[in-house]
Amino acid sequence: MEKDTNSWKEHHQSPVRGQKLDAQTRCQHWHSDLDIIAIKFACCGEFYACYQCHEALAGHAAQQWPTAKFTTEKAIYCGACHFEMTILEYMESGSRCPKCTAAFNPRCENHWHLYFDITTY
Numbered sequence: 308m309e310k311d312t313n314s315w316k317e318h319h320q321s322p323v324r325g326q327k328l329d330a331q332t333r334c335q336h337w338h339s340d341l342d343i344i345a346i347k348f349a350c351c352g353e354f355y356a357c358y359q360c361h362e363a364l365a366g367h368a369a370q371q372w373p374t375a376k377f378t379t380e381k382a383i384y385c386g387a388c389h390f391e392m393t394i395l396e397y398m399e400s401g402s403r404c405p406k407c408t409a410a411f412n413p414r415c416e417n418h419w420h421l422y423f424d425i426t427t428y
């Protein structure tokens with residue numbers, strides 16, 4: 308039996324959605340060396356490269372994760388090693404992947420309120 312390598316790849320692509328994604332989940336909007344994470348949205352449970360990709364592709368308003376989910380919801384995806392971490396693990400990571408130590412963009416912190424309900428955190 309011969310294996311069809313193309314279909315194998317199709318079934319093992321990353322779960323992340325976004326516009327012009329590269330292999331490490333950089334998108335059209337955020338594409339520096341550090342922009343390698345994707346975030347799962349509370350509204351649809353889907354990973355997107357960024358909030359702008361969600362806005363363009365999801366067709367509904369984004370919702371933020373409530374603080375009660377910060378320790379349990381693996382909502383952050385490392386595009387370098389495909390590790391999924393909880394929101395709290397990400398917030399306490401010091402802008403590095405806890406698994407592969409790849410550097411994350413520290414300026415993402417400015418956008419946390421778009422993904423997480425940090426008003427009461």
Ligand SMILES: [Zn+2]
Nearest residue numbers: 348350351365
């Ligand atoms: Zn959504």
Ligand SMILES: [Zn+2]
Nearest residue numbers: 334336357360
């Ligand atoms: Zn994007």
Ligand SMILES: [Zn+2]
Nearest residue numbers: 385388404407
């Ligand atoms: Zn990683």
